[in-house]
Amino acid sequence: MKTPSRYFFTKLLLASSLVLGLSACDKLGLGQSDKPAFKGVDLTGAEYARNLSLSDQEGRARSLAEFKGKVVVVFFGYTQCPDVCPTTLAELAEVKRSLGADGERVQGVFVTVDPERDTAPLLKAYLASFDPSFVALRGSEEQTKAMAKEFKIFYAKVPGKTPESYTMDHTAASFIYDTQGRVRVFSRYGSGAQALSDDIKILLAEKS
Numbered sequence: 001m002k003t004p005s006r007y008f009f010t011k012l013l014l015a016s017s018l019v020l021g022l023s024a025c026d027k028l029g030l031g032q033s034d035k036p037a038f039k040g041v042d043l044t045g046a047e048y049a050r051n052l053s054l055s056d057q058e059g060r061a062r063s064l065a066e067f068k069g070k071v072v073v074v075f076f077g078y079t080q081c082p083d084v085c086p087t088t089l090a091e092l093a094e095v096k097r098s099l100g101a102d103g104e105r106v107q108g109v110f111v112t113v114d115p116e117r118d119t120a121p122l123l124k125a126y127l128a129s130f131d132p133s134f135v136a137l138r139g140s141e142e143q144t145k146a147m148a149k150e151f152k153i154f155y156a157k158v159p160g161k162t163p164e165s166y167t168m169d170h171t172a173a174s175f176i177y178d179t180q181g182r183v184r185v186f187s188r189y190g191s192g193a194q195a196l197s198d199d200i201k202i203l204l205a206e207k208s
Contacts, residue, residue, distance in 0.1 A: 039195035051063075064177065071177065073174050099197070
């Protein structure tokens with residue numbers, strides 16, 4: 001029988017040392033990352049989606065800065081949206097309720113991409129059907145375009161059978177902010193209420 005060579009034993013010793021070294025690093029925490037494991041896309045440090053100043057459903061000027069201390073979920077859509085918008089708002093309302101007392105530290109913000117039809121009274125009634133604490137924001141056509149540029153989102157009018165029956169194509173996702181007002185997560189439509197809840201819980205648990 002062939003005797004194992006010195007080369008074989010050398011490789012075995014090196015491999016063992018590497019495994020032991022990695023184990024030691026893990027025990028010390030050197031092999032682990034402190035980065036949160038978000039279900040959505042991590043936007044920590046992004047240099048966009050930082051400013052949002054528009055009028056709410058009561059006609060008052062609002063901005064992200066005034067929600068400091070809360071986890072803010074910003075979603076773009078329009079009241080006549082047949083599926084994406086109501087589903088997203090319903091999921092957010094469900095998550096807020098499921099968090100109990102912590103739900104008071106979650107703020108939903110709905111920004112219309114259809115200010116032509118989405119009047120302040122209509123937005124007020126629409127959001128009340130999901131959660132009366134949600135805030136709706138709307139601006140002029142120029143403000144809406146500027147907001148879309150700031151957030152790097154897409155929206156476009158799709159003609160219908162009549163001039164009033166058009167629909168709106170738009171980015172179907174939410175931007176989630178931590179309690180310090182920093183954008184942290186891009187949550188895609190279809191991820192589900194549980195994924196949204198998990199990401200919000202991470203941000204609620206963070207120390208400021």
